[in-house]
Amino acid sequence: MAEVKVSMEVGNDGVAVITISNPPVNALAIPVISGLIDKFDEAARRNDAKAIVVTGKGGKFSGGFDINIFEKVHKTGDVTLLPNVSIELVVSKVEDSKKPVVSAIEGLALGGGLELAMGCHARIAVPKTQLHLPELTLGVIPGMGGTQRLPRLIGLSKAVEMMVVSYQNQSCLKKGKKLGLIDAIVPPEDLLEVSRLWAREIAEGHKPWIRSLYRTDKLGSQSETREILKIAREQARKIAPNVPQHQACLDAIEDGIIHGGYYGLLREIEISKKLVSSDTSKSLIHVFFAQRATSKVSNVTDIGLKPRQLKKVGVIGGGLMGSGIATALIVGNIYVVLKEVNSEYLLKGIKMVEANVHGLVTRGKLTRDKADKALSLLKGVLDYSGFKDVDMVIEAVIENISLKQEIFSDIEKVCPPHCILATNTSTIDLNIIGEKTSSQDRIVGAHFFSPAHIMPLLEIVRTDKTSAQVILDLMTVGKIIKKVPVVVGNCPGFAVNRAFFPYGQSSHILVNLGVDLFRIDRAITSFGLPMGPFLLADVAGYGVSLLAGKVLVDAFSDRTFQSPLLHLLVKSGRNGKNNGKGLYIHEKGSKPKPDLSVLPVIEESRRLTNMMTNGKPISVTDQEIVEMILFPVVNEACRVLDEGIIIRASDLDIASVLGMGFPSYRGGIIFWADLVGPKYVYTSLKKWSELYGNFFKPSTYLEERALKGIPLSAPASSKARL
Numbered sequence: 001m002a003e004v005k006v007s008m009e010v011g012n013d014g015v016a017v018i019t020i021s022n023p024p025v026n027a028l029a030i031p032v033i034s035g036l037i038d039k040f041d042e043a044a045r046r047n048d049a050k051a052i053v054v055t056g057k058g059g060k061f062s063g064g065f066d067i068n069i070f071e072k073v074h075k076t077g078d079v080t081l082l083p084n085v086s087i088e089l090v091v092s093k094v095e096d097s098k099k100p101v102v103s104a105i106e107g108l109a110l111g112g113g114l115e116l117a118m119g120c121h122a123r124i125a126v127p128k129t130q131l132h133l134p135e136l137t138l139g140v141i142p143g144m145g146g147t148q149r150l151p152r153l154i155g156l157s158k159a160v161e162m163m164v165v166s167y168q169n170q171s172c173l174k175k176g177k178k179l180g181l182i183d184a185i186v187p188p189e190d191l192l193e194v195s196r197l198w199a200r201e202i203a204e205g206h207k208p209w210i211r212s213l214y215r216t217d218k219l220g221s222q223s224e225t226r227e228i229l230k231i232a233r234e235q236a237r238k239i240a241p242n243v244p245q246h247q248a249c250l251d252a253i254e255d256g257i258i259h260g261g262y263y264g265l266l267r268e269i270e271i272s273k274k275l276v277s278s279d280t281s282k283s284l285i286h287v288f289f290a291q292r293a294t295s296k297v298s299n300v301t302d303i304g305l306k307p308r309q310l311k312k313v314g315v316i317g318g319g320l321m322g323s324g325i326a327t328a329l330i331v332g333n334i335y336v337v338l339k340e341v342n343s344e345y346l347l348k349g350i351k352m353v354e355a356n357v358h359g360l361v362t363r364g365k366l367t368r369d370k371a372d373k374a375l376s377l378l379k380g381v382l383d384y385s386g387f388k389d390v391d392m393v394i395e396a397v398i399e400n401i402s403l404k405q406e407i408f409s410d411i412e413k414v415c416p417p418h419c420i421l422a423t424n425t426s427t428i429d430l431n432i433i434g435e436k437t438s439s440q441d442r443i444v445g446a447h448f449f450s451p452a453h454i455m456p457l458l459e460i461v462r463t464d465k466t467s468a469q470v471i472l473d474l475m476t477v478g479k480i481i482k483k484v485p486v487v488v489g490n491c492p493g494f495a496v497n498r499a500f501f502p503y504g505q506s507s508h509i510l511v512n513l514g515v516d517l518f519r520i521d522r523a524i525t526s527f528g529l530p531m532g533p534f535l536l537a538d539v540a541g542y543g544v545s546l547l548a549g550k551v552l553v554d555a556f557s558d559r560t561f562q563s564p565l566l567h568l569l570v571k572s573g574r575n576g577k578n579n580g581k582g583l584y585i586h587e588k589g590s591k592p593k594p595d596l597s598v599l600p601v602i603e604e605s606r607r608l609t610n611m612m613t614n615g616k617p618i619s620v621t622d623q624e625i626v627e628m629i630l631f632p633v634v635n636e637a638c639r640v641l642d643e644g645i646i647i648r649a650s651d652l653d654i655a656s657v658l659g660m661g662f663p664s665y666r667g668g669i670i671f672w673a674d675l676v677g678p679k680y681v682y683t684s685l686k687k688w689s690e691l692y693g694n695f696f697k698p699s700t701y702l703e704e705r706a707l708k709g710i711p712l713s714a715p716a717s718s719k720a721r722l
């Protein structure tokens with residue numbers, strides 16, 4: 001591990017340059033904070049130091065407060081582990097220093113990093129620096145003075161926008177300069193020189209010595225403040241209904257404006273300490289580390305292999321998935337040959353790719369130039385002639401085993417021997433797909449989630465024979481195209497679709513037990529998923545659900561509920577959003593509305609299943625609806641863990657967040673179950689299995705852990721298939 005240190009050098013110009021060094025992002029770890037305090041004290045004492053510059057080594061100012069400390073607080077429950085960095089460092093040593101302090105910012109100043117800079121008397125930055133207060137994404141609020149200094153530096157309205165409303169977006173440096181957050185933007189080679197000069201000029205009285213905590217010039221009148229905060233609170237309620245940190249951040253800001261900046265700092269500390277112990281913060285910080293852990297796969301990333309560069313990829317199938325995958329690849333600067341069976345389908349596929357790329361431009365995710373460049377990397381073909389020099393093929397045709405087997409036999413023959421043979425199947429066992437080839441070591445699953453150019457998850461499925469090099473290469477491509485690759489083992493449905501296969505089924509059980517279908521969707525969205533199971537079926541199309549569902553139903557028939565509802569809907573001419581006839585009315589520009597004309601079809605399903613005692617619907621609360629739908633998912637996730645389909649529980653957490661939209665502020669499916677309590681999950685499922693059958697029967701893994709009081713996430717399985 002690289003040495004964590006803070007160094008100081010005093011130049012002939014009388015400027016002490018204090019440098020943070022804590023690779024890779026110069027996080028403000030405890031030794032960094034105490035090092036900074038020591039160096040500021042030393043600079044204050046030394047007669048040869050007239051002014052101070054603080055900067056970061058390696059082209060990065062600071063990625064903020066060390067998030068590992070939050071994790072330690074979560075593990076120990078001890079909030080006293082949080083250092084009083086806001087007052088002891090930023091106020092006492094920096095802002096109230098008797099010598100002027102300038103921050104020289106390069107690369108990034110995030111969270112506590114930017115807050116440290118805001119405590120300085122001036123800020124100089126280089127172009128392309130990221131300035132951002134992302135604390136709310138971690139379930140906390142800025143805790144080193146950000147809630148107080150940012151409004152004073154750039155005005156309340158902009159500060160609220162940056163901290164609370166658009167806190168997930170990176171801030172633009174130019175805007176930062178215009179608003180007054182940054183005093184000057186200079187080329188990297190001039191950064192230190194300009195900062196030193198600036199610090200000296202403050203010391204000599206040629207430039208203003210500004211303590212931002214005590215500024216009031218950018219704060220508006222009381223009534224303006226009230227109005228801005230009122231609107232912000234309403235917006236926060238909408239964008240973040242189930243979490244406390246947004247309102248809490250606004251509380252800290254408001255208190256500071258009413259009672260003064262120093263009081264505000266004390267409130268900020270008090271609120272931060274409370275929030276750190278919240279389930280939301282535990283969950284979000286778990287997700288932060290879980291996401292980074294996915295890039296470490298034993299026997300793949302730790303055995304000295306180097307990723308090969310994949311320059312050209314063949315995509316087979318230009319449907320929804322194939323065109324989305326092709327889009328993601330060309331936007332990631334990878335040359336794509338897209339193959340279809342006839343010119344009509346090919347044209348359609350290319351049009352879809354173009355529409356995807358233009359959609360990214362419209363949403364501001366891509367510049368027009370980059371879009372043109374991306375589209376120039378796409379070539380449509382009707383045969384395999386363009387596949388002779390591809391480095392990888394991704395097959396993305398319909399879920400038909402014999403068709404996929406045929407394609408794999410073909411590509412094994414036409415593609416070069418180093419070429420990776422990947423399938424985007426969402427459910428089918430890879431060994432079956434590759435059965436007719438002798439290239440098992442280069443067969444791998446590249447399971448994208450729809451829409452593939454937008455959804456961040458890439459499930460990389462490996463069989464017992466897939467080589468480590470192939471997995472590493474695919475992980476690398478995944479990162480290049482801005483996905484989060486999660487490596488999983490091979491089984492029907494793999495990790496995500498397998499674990500979530502009961503999700504749709506339990507919702508059908510509830511409907512057939514008499515629960516209002518639209519209420520189920522509402523309960524699930526209130527819990528935090530982006531849409532309920534029935535709206536999801538509408539959006540995906542019933543045909544897709546039935547086709548993919550069949551593989552899982554066949555594989556896990558002991559715990560399957562066969563609802564007639566989707567078949568009845570198809571029979572009545574409905575196929576969801578695609579054919580404009582679903583459970584909801586889908587109109588352009590407005591939210592889907594329940595289509596009440598579907599109620600007789602639902603009644604017919606209930607009549608056929610005859611599950612309601614005396615024809616009466618069951619009585620359930622919204623919480624019970626959520627639990628009856630999600631506990632079976634937890635149960636199946638336990639089997640996925642038990643069978644070693646994934647190497648760590650946190651991989652399934654991140655996959656559920658990024659692939660299924662499970663709310664990150666609940667930490668992912670297993671993390672959430674551990675918070676709810678395995679025993680509670682187990683006893684609930686047991687009770688329902690007695691009432692409604694095998695579908696709810698707790699798995700052995702869940703039962704053992706619930707009864708022994710072991711968290712579901714605790715590692716144990718020696719059966720790992722990875």
Ligand SMILES: C[C@H](O)CC(=O)SCCNC(=O)CCNC(=O)[C@H](O)C(C)(C)COP(=O)(O)OP(=O)(O)OC[C@H]1O[C@@H](n2cnc3c(N)ncnc32)[C@H](O)[C@@H]1OP(=O)(O)O
Pocket residue numbers: 024025027028063064065066067068108110111112113115134135138141142143144146292293
């Ligand atoms: C009191 C204060 O108000 C509270 C705070 O400051 S909270 C912290 C606020 N800062 C943040 O939220 C920034 C979090 N970090 C990031 O967004 C990204 O890591 C980044 C943009 C800095 C760099 O991204 P990228 O180059 O893709 O590298 P990434 O893989 O994410 O991170 C590299 C390593 O640095 C670690 N790291 C990044 N930021 C960290 C932080 N603030 N604390 C501790 N470790 C951090 C990561 O865990 C990772 O470790 P690993 O290699 O062992 O997995």
